[in-house]
Amino acid sequence: MELGHLSTDALASFAVFADHLNFTRAAEDLHISQPALHVKVRKLAETLGRPLYLRQGRRLVLTPEGEAVARFARDLDARVTTFLSGIRGTSPARAPVLAAGEGAYLYLLGDVVRPGIRLINAGRAGTLAAVRTGRADLGVAVLDVLPADIRAVHLASYPQTLVMPDDHPLAARPSLVLADLAGSPLVVPPPSGPHRIALERALRAAGIPWSLAVEAQGWPLLLHFASLRVGLAVVNGCVTAPPGLVQREITDLPAVPYYALHLPGRADDPLVTDLLARIRASLPTGL
Structure with missing residues (x-):
């Protein structure tokens, strides 16, 4: 079926590609060859006269037009499903x-x-x-x-907190300020993460010296290293510290x-x- 010059088959295929941003995995889901999927996506882009994705290093990312096309394709699919359900007298409900x-x-x-x-x-x-x-x-x-x-x-919104062993000297205080972290070895996320960037910016602005204990990805691993006494960790206040660790609000860091x-x-x-x-x-x- 075609809408004007837009093939609904190509739209549906592009929506699957947008899920994966990987031609190999998308083609497997669609049960077609990778070259066939490339052709569908290329012809759709040519019909619209706009690039639908770009390559950034090894990654593929959707352009704003690509996001709009994927959104339209999914909305069209939902409308068709609802229409057919009405004709057949079945429920169109789907999981959120x-x-x-x-x-x-x-x-x-x-x-x-x-x-x-x-x-x-x-x-x-x-x-x-x-x-x-x-x-x-x-x-x-x-x-x-x-x-x-x-x-x-x-x-x-949740405060930013310092997580440490329950016998650490700072654990006796009801709350902390950034200056209390001076000289501490910290367990922090990788440099590209937003939490790491914001924390380093705040420490630098306050002139607080600190040292890198280890870089870890994800709150559970940060907490694990803190429990092993590798270093202290700054985490969001919604994070629950496991037994043996305590967390104290850092009052001069902004809430998350x-x-x-x-x-x-x-x-x-x-x-x-x-x-x-x-x-x-x-x-x-x-x-």
Whole structure:
């Protein structure tokens, strides 16, 4: 079937490609050859007169036009499914799709994750892309700059805390300031991560000397190294410290805001509103 000059088959194939951003895996899902998928995507781009993806190093990323096409393709598929269900007298209901990162799933959304919800595990950029392309109905992420094209609903803000063994000298204090970290070995994320960048910027601005104990990816590994006394770790206040560790708020670091993200036109969509209500009802209170 064609819409004007747009092939619905090509649109559906592009939506699968947008999920993976990998021609090999997308072609496997579609049960077609990789060259055949390349042809579909290339002809779709030629029809629209716009590039739909770009290569950044070894990665493929969607252009804004590519995001719009993927979003349109998924919306079209949903409309066709609803139409056919109405004709056949069956229910068009589908499971809501939630996108978030590892930390949000572990410490913020645990009570929301249950059968009947499809999950996408992605970092901040991947969560934003999943919402923009319509792959996810709702995303949850920490944002320092709110996007203009996505509705961002504030969920909660949590203080930044220092995690340390419960017999550490700083554990006796009810709260801390950045200056208390002077000279401490710290367990921190890799340099490219937003948490690491913000923490280093704050320490540098305050003139606080510190040393690198080890770099670790993800809150669980940071906590693990802190429990092994490799160094101290700065984590968001929604993170739960395991036995043997304590966490104290660092009062002169800004709170970390978590947002729920969805497309502007879906503010009244039950798939979005019901999932958002579940998340709000389950949020931890923090310290």
